[in-house]
Amino acid sequence: xxxxxxxxxxxxxxxxxxxxxxxxxxxxxxxxxxxxxxxxxxxxxxxxxxxxxxxxxxxxxxxxxxxxxxxxxxxxxxxxxxxxxxxxxxxxxxxxxxxxxxxxxxxxxxxxxxxxxxxxxxxxxxxxxxxxxxxxxxxxxxxxxxxxxxxxxxxxxxxxxxxxxxxxxxxxxxxxxxxxxxxxxxxxxxxxxxxxxxxxxxxxxxxxxxxxxxxxxxxxxxxxxxxxxxxxxxxxxxxxxxxxxxxxxxxxxxxxxxxxxxxxxxxxxxxxxxxxxxxxxxxxxxxxxxxxxxxxxxxxxxxxx
Amino acid sequence: xxxxxxxxxxxxxxxxxxxxxxxxxxxxxxxxxxxxxxxxxxxxxxxxxxxxxxxxxxxxxxxxxxxxxxxxxxxxxxxxxxxxxxxxxxxxxxxxxxxxxxxxxxxxxxxxxxxxxxxxxxxxxxxxxxxxxxxxxxxxxxxxxxxxxxxxxxxxxxxxxxxxxxxxxxxxxxxxxxxxxxxxxxxxxxxxxxxxxxxxxxxxxxxxxxxxxxxxxxxxxxxxxxxxxxxxxxxxxxxxxxxxxxxxxxxxxxxxxxxxxxxxxxxxxxxxxxxxxxxxxxxxxxxxxxxxxxxxxxxxxxxxx
Amino acid sequence: xxxxxxxxxxxxxxxxxxxxxxxxxxxxxxxxxxxxxxxxxxxxxxxxxxxxxxxxxxxxxxxxxxxxxxxxxxxxxxxxxxxxxxxxxxxxxxxxxxxxxxxxxxxxxxxxxxxxxxxxxxxxxxxxxxxxxxxxxxxxxxxxxxxxxxxxxxxxxxxxxxxxxxxxxxxxxxxxxxxxxxxxxxxxxxxxxxxxxxxxxxxxxxxxxxxxxxxxxxxxxxxxxxxxxxxxxxxxxxxxxxxxxxxxxxxxxxxxxxxxxxxxxxxxxxxxxxxxxxxxxxxxxxxxxxxxxxxxxxxxxxxxx
Numbered sequence: 001x002x003x004x005x006x007x008x009x010x011x012x013x014x015x016x017x018x019x020x021x022x023x024x025x026x027x028x029x030x031x032x033x034x035x036x037x038x039x040x041x042x043x044x045x046x047x048x049x050x051x052x053x054x055x056x057x058x059x060x061x062x063x064x065x066x067x068x069x070x071x072x073x074x075x076x077x078x079x080x081x082x083x084x085x086x087x088x089x090x091x092x093x094x095x096x097x098x099x100x101x102x103x104x105x106x107x108x109x110x111x112x113x114x115x116x117x118x119x120x121x122x123x124x125x126x127x128x129x130x131x132x133x134x135x136x137x138x139x140x141x142x143x144x145x146x147x148x149x150x151x152x153x154x155x156x157x158x159x160x161x162x163x164x165x166x167x168x169x170x171x172x173x174x175x176x177x178x179x180x181x182x183x184x185x186x187x188x189x190x191x192x193x194x195x196x197x198x199x200x201x202x203x204x205x206x207x208x209x210x211x212x213x214x215x216x217x218x219x220x221x222x223x224x225x226x227x228x229x230x231x232x233x234x235x236x237x238x239x240x241x242x243x244x245x246x247x248x249x250x251x252x253x254x255x256x257x258x259x260x261x262x263x264x265x266x267x268x269x270x271x272x273x274x275x276x277x278x279x280x281x282x283x284x285x286x287x288x289x290x291x292x293x294x295x296x297x298x299x300x301x302x303x304x305x
Numbered sequence: 306x307x308x309x310x311x312x313x314x315x316x317x318x319x320x321x322x323x324x325x326x327x328x329x330x331x332x333x334x335x336x337x338x339x340x341x342x343x344x345x346x347x348x349x350x351x352x353x354x355x356x357x358x359x360x361x362x363x364x365x366x367x368x369x370x371x372x373x374x375x376x377x378x379x380x381x382x383x384x385x386x387x388x389x390x391x392x393x394x395x396x397x398x399x400x401x402x403x404x405x406x407x408x409x410x411x412x413x414x415x416x417x418x419x420x421x422x423x424x425x426x427x428x429x430x431x432x433x434x435x436x437x438x439x440x441x442x443x444x445x446x447x448x449x450x451x452x453x454x455x456x457x458x459x460x461x462x463x464x465x466x467x468x469x470x471x472x473x474x475x476x477x478x479x480x481x482x483x484x485x486x487x488x489x490x491x492x493x494x495x496x497x498x499x500x501x502x503x504x505x506x507x508x509x510x511x512x513x514x515x516x517x518x519x520x521x522x523x524x525x526x527x528x529x530x531x532x533x534x535x536x537x538x539x540x541x542x543x544x545x546x547x548x549x550x551x552x553x554x555x556x557x558x559x560x561x562x563x564x565x566x567x568x569x570x571x572x573x574x575x576x577x578x579x580x581x582x583x584x585x586x587x588x589x590x591x592x593x594x595x596x597x598x599x600x601x602x603x604x605x606x607x608x609x610x
Numbered sequence: 611x612x613x614x615x616x617x618x619x620x621x622x623x624x625x626x627x628x629x630x631x632x633x634x635x636x637x638x639x640x641x642x643x644x645x646x647x648x649x650x651x652x653x654x655x656x657x658x659x660x661x662x663x664x665x666x667x668x669x670x671x672x673x674x675x676x677x678x679x680x681x682x683x684x685x686x687x688x689x690x691x692x693x694x695x696x697x698x699x700x701x702x703x704x705x706x707x708x709x710x711x712x713x714x715x716x717x718x719x720x721x722x723x724x725x726x727x728x729x730x731x732x733x734x735x736x737x738x739x740x741x742x743x744x745x746x747x748x749x750x751x752x753x754x755x756x757x758x759x760x761x762x763x764x765x766x767x768x769x770x771x772x773x774x775x776x777x778x779x780x781x782x783x784x785x786x787x788x789x790x791x792x793x794x795x796x797x798x799x800x801x802x803x804x805x806x807x808x809x810x811x812x813x814x815x816x817x818x819x820x821x822x823x824x825x826x827x828x829x830x831x832x833x834x835x836x837x838x839x840x841x842x843x844x845x846x847x848x849x850x851x852x853x854x855x856x857x858x859x860x861x862x863x864x865x866x867x868x869x870x871x872x873x874x875x876x877x878x879x880x881x882x883x884x885x886x887x888x889x890x891x892x893x894x895x896x897x898x899x900x901x902x903x904x905x906x907x908x909x910x911x912x913x914x915x
Contacts, residue, residue: 035893059903060893062886151816159464159769177904183816183847184911193845196809199501206456206488218899235498237488244893244900276367283340283365283549289523290549293364294482301489465770504806511761511793540803542793581672588645588670588854594828595854598669599787606794 024211025115025143025171026088028052029240030252031213035060036073036091036108043079048246049253052088053080057104058095058119066100070108077110090145092117096126105133115143115170120178122152124163131168144168148204149175150182154197157204164208172208173242174201176215187218189225191232202237214238220245230255258302266299273299329516330420330448330476331393332610333357334545335557336518340365341378341396341413348384353551354558357393358385362409363400363424371405375413382415395450397422401431410438420448420475425483427457429468436473449473453509454480455487459502462509469513477513478547479506481520492523494530496537507542519543525550535560563607571604578604634821635725635753635781636698637915638662639850640862641823645670646683646701646718653689658856659863662698663690667714668705668729676710680718687720700755702727706736715743725753725780730788732762734773741778754778758814759785760792764807767814774818782818783852784811786825797828799835801842812847824848830855840865868912876909883909 032050034041036057045053055073057066073091080089091113093104109116116139118130127144134140146169148157156163157172164172176194177187185193198215205212214233217226226248230241234256241252258266269286273296276284283292337355339346341362350358360378362371378396385394396418398409414421421444423435432449439445451474453462461468462477469477481492481499490498503520510517519538522531531553535546539561546557563571574591578601581589588597642660644651646667655663665683667676683701690699701723703714719726726749728740737754744750756779758767766773767782774782786804787797795803808825815822824843827836836858840851844866851862868876879896883906886894893902 035891037890037892056893062890062892064887065890065892151813155768155813155817158460175904177908180845180847181904181908181911183812184849185812185847186845188841188845192805192842193809193847195497196501196806196813199498202488202490203456203460203501207460216900218901218905220895220900221898231493232497235485235491235493237485237490237498239489277369280342280367280370281340282342282367282370283361285525288526290521290525291523294480294486295523298482298486301486463765463769500802501806504803507793507795508761508765508806512765536798537802540790540796540798542790542795542803544794582674585647585672585675586645587647587672587675588666590830593831595826595830596828599785599791600828603787603791606791 025145026051027211027239028088028171028213029256030243030249031088031090031173031240032243032246032249033060033092035069036076037061037065037069039072039076042072042076044246046080046084046087048249050087050243050246050249051240051253052090052114054090054092054117056092057100057108058092063100066094067103070104073108074110077113081110081112088114090115090117092119095120096130102133105130105139106137109137109139109142111139113139113142115145117145117147119147119175120150120153121146121148121163122150123156124161124166127163127166127168143170145171145173147173147175147178148201149173149178151179154179154200157201162204162207164204164210169208169210171211171213172201172205173213174198174215174238175242177218191229198233199236206237211239212237214241216242216244217248218244220248223247223251226251227255258305262302266302269299270296270303330450331356332516332544333393333476333518334561335548335554336393336395336478336545337548337551337554338365338397340374341381342366342370342374344377344381347377347381349551351385351389351392353554355392355548355551355554356545356558357395357419359395359397359422361397362405362413363397368405371399372408375409378413379415382418386415386417393419395420395422397424400425401435407438410435410444411442414442414444414447416444418444418447420450422450422452422478424452424480425455425458426451426453426468427455428461429466429471432468432471432473448475450476450478452478452480452483453506454478454483456484459484459505462506467509467512469509469515474513474515476516476518477506477510478518479503479520479543480547482523496534503538504541511542516544517542519546521547521549522553523549525553528552528556531556532560563610567607571607574604575601575608635755636661637821637849638698638781638823639866640853640859641698641700641783641850642853642856642859643670643702645679646686647671647675647679649682649686652682652686654856656690656694656697658859660697660853660856660859661850661863662700662724664700664702664727666702667710667718668702673710676704677713680714683718684720687723691720691722698724700725700727702729702757705730706740712743715740715749716747719747719749719752721749723749723752725755727755727757729757729785730760730763731756731758731773732760733766734771734776737773737776737778753780755781755783757783757785757788758811759783759788761789764789764810768810772814772817774814774820779818779820781821781823782811782815783823784808784825784848785852787828801839808843809846816847821849822847824851826852826854827858828854830858833857833861836861837865868915872912876912879909880906880913 028051030050031052033054033056034045036055055076057069061069077089094100180187217229240256243249272286333356335355336357338359338361339350341360360381362374366374382394399405485492522534545561548554577591638661640660641662643664643666644655646665665686667679671679687699701719704710790797827839850866853859882896
């Protein structure tokens with residue numbers, strides 16, 4: 001453990017919330033990343049209207065720039081908070097076990113962040129050391145959004161570890177690029193190579209009752225590919241998508257929301273269904289489908305979004 | 306626990322079999338559902354020649370109609386048994402934990418049913434309470450066919466729970482609609498969103514040595530989609546399919562049986578293979594494939610169906 | 611346990627290595643099988659330039675020919691070693707639990723083999739009996755390459771068993787034909803029916819830090835299918851492929867090696883990336899992709915192959 005870090009914030013603030021009464025994460029259809037080392041880029045993050053933003057200290061920041069990026073992350077977070085009080089703002093630290101983790105937590109986290117993103121979580125036993133570092137830094141009130149993006153992480157969301165079940169974890173994402181690099185595999189457009197892992201992570205998140213964000217699409221100019229990939233993610237049960245370019249944000253916001261056609265169909269389906277219920281029936285044909293309780297429940301859930 | 310239910314059957318009958326010596330379920334390529342609250346529909350179930358039928362008290366029956374549906378389920382089952390003594394007849398009760406479960410078991414089960422269908426089983430620890438209710442109702446001799454159709458159920462067929470291994474479970478099905486509703490996902494034609502779950506359930510059933518029935522196709526008028534979906538199910542290892550419309554039954558019966566072409570090819574393959582064996586060889590080319598023991602075994606299994 | 615077998619090798623040789631300091635398996639992009647009962651075929655195995663060869667006592671040898679095949683396997687192995695000292699040479703024995711296993715180990719293994727292939731491994735608890743047999747036969751120095759090709763094997767590479775983690779296992783393969791036969795399923799060209807199992811085995815091998823070889827393509831004349839299947843295997847993380855025909859070997863060697871185009875792209879990507887790093891940036895656009903640490907790491911890994 002390190003000593004309490006020197007703090008850039010001059011005014012002492014009370015802790016906003018105790019860790020055990022954290023509100024759940026807001027629904028985030030898009031979570032847009034930018035290098036914390038680029039305050040100019042970070043300041044512009046809200047322009048594309050993302051539901052959450054991440055100031056990244058990890059993959060997007062070169063080793064030589066990490067130290068300064070921590071200071072920049074705090075300044076950017078405070079400024080974003082001031083101008084966009086309703087925006088969900090996160091900082092992604094480097095993984096536990098790296099030379100940067102301790103200083104990232106000690107020096108990189110504004111007190112009023114929505115949460116901290118912990119990448120490459122590999123097992124449940126890593127959560128407590130992360131919490132210890134947060135306590136040490138006076139940041140134990142922050143939500144934890146964790147990345148599942150290694151072979152070990154994907155294995156340990158299931159099995160006896162079930163690492164996402166730790167009560168302090170408020171959300172997760174699946175990192176396909178890191179995962180497939182760890183596997184020694186190759187990313188393809190169709191994505192069959194990650195279907196197992198992507199499905200297992202979504203299932204684990206559902207069982208842990210935390211929202212889960214879908215993999216990055218690195219080809220930031222290819223809208224069609226993004227939409228196709230997002231449609232698969234949504235079909236599996238992901239609730240939003242990591243974005244690495246502002247152009248992806250409106251696509252994610254759209255794709256993870258029900259379309260007007262879907263809403264219209266859900267309303268019509270429920271009307272037919274409720275008529276049937278009034279007749280004492282619970283199974284009814286609608287547009288060539290046999291509709292019963294699970295389909296009606298899905299229609300209601302869609303209209304609630 | 307409820308009291309033993311009043312029984313519609315006037316003649317006392319001996320228990321047909323002790324629970325610990327239950328015969329395995331017959332091979333069911335098609336298992337056709339109808340609302341127990343529709344005796345007219347239930348009476349017509351055998352017309353499409355399904356291998357098994359389910360009188361449904363769960364999703365297909367509205368809450369207000371549940372009580373009467375129990376009486377109807379018993380009457381329909383007795384009548385079906387009388388007219389079709391070789392038909393496998395099941396009643397699906399509501400899930401353990403619902404307000405309807407106890408009365409469904411107490412009042413909805415004819416004594417001579419082939420078995421009870423227990424939907425949304427979520428963990429092995431739920432089997433004993435189901436058995437307790439069956440004992441209480443004097444129905445402990447009934448076979449258990451369980452539905453795996455929630456996130457928890459899909460997780461707990463694997464892992465340390467391995468819920469299908471309970472010795473009283475005689476069969477299982479995978480319920481894609483309920484599962485994907487529980488995941489917050491979306492069903493697609495291609496079905497990649499359930500491939501992980503569908504595969505995991507089939508594997509678990511194989512390890513538990515029970516037959517497993519494949520997901521419903523809700524689009525009851527779309528034969529092509531049904532056949533495509535059934536072909537995937539069969540390729541994974543499912544032995545039959547849930548049907549929600551009589552038109553699906555002949556498709557399921559056909560798709561889960563070897564075609565004449567498959568039989569012919571299997572016979573020819575085995576002929577070549579046995580010639581090779583007679584020469585002391587066990588690996589031989591046949592129609593552009595290298596055939597060895599596993600392919601020969603599969604050909605024999607196909608001809609045994 | 612059987613007595614130490616009589617040995618064909620006349621000169622006593624020292625054990626080459628202790629079992630606990632075995633070198634890892636060499637990278638094998640292709641592992642070509644032949645029936646041990648066909649010494650003529652075995653002698654020609656090196657012609658297609660496979661990275662490893664397997665003299666098969668299991669599926670490719672008829673029961674009546676097993677005894678003689680053991681003698682032939684030893685003779686072929688010795689001769690291959692003499693003529694091709696750098697070739698990785700294995701013998702595949704019959705599975706533990708069969709009537710042939712003990713004699714295969716006692717009589718079929720040349721002392722200087724690269725390793726023994728143990729098919730249809732089903733659980734971690736089976737490894738020690740295999741090792742006992744190897745000790746008994748004076749072959750405890752041989753590497754273990756195990757086949758995961760049954761429902762139980764696929765289940766037990768994950769879960770609490772994690773059978774590939776046994777420290778004596780040096781490599782694994784996934785056997786799709788046997789697996790799907792065990793499941794009662796059907797093999798298809800697209801292969802969705804084995805995607806779950808194939809992915810789970812690759813993940814388990816990665817966690818056990820052993821190389822893993824991809825499924826056979828039985829249609830030995832269909833190069834396009836082989837290449838398509840191999841591309842999926844490589845994308846998942848397999849490092850090479852089982853081959854059952856010499857014509858498949860160059861395809862496997864090619865497909866599991868980076869292409870010149872991939873190398874060129876990786877070099878260009880790293881050049882752009884390193885320029886960015888020099889500017890203190892770690893996230894940079896390259897050919898329409900946002901490149902950060904995981905993509906750069908994958909490019910470096912590709913150039914290291």
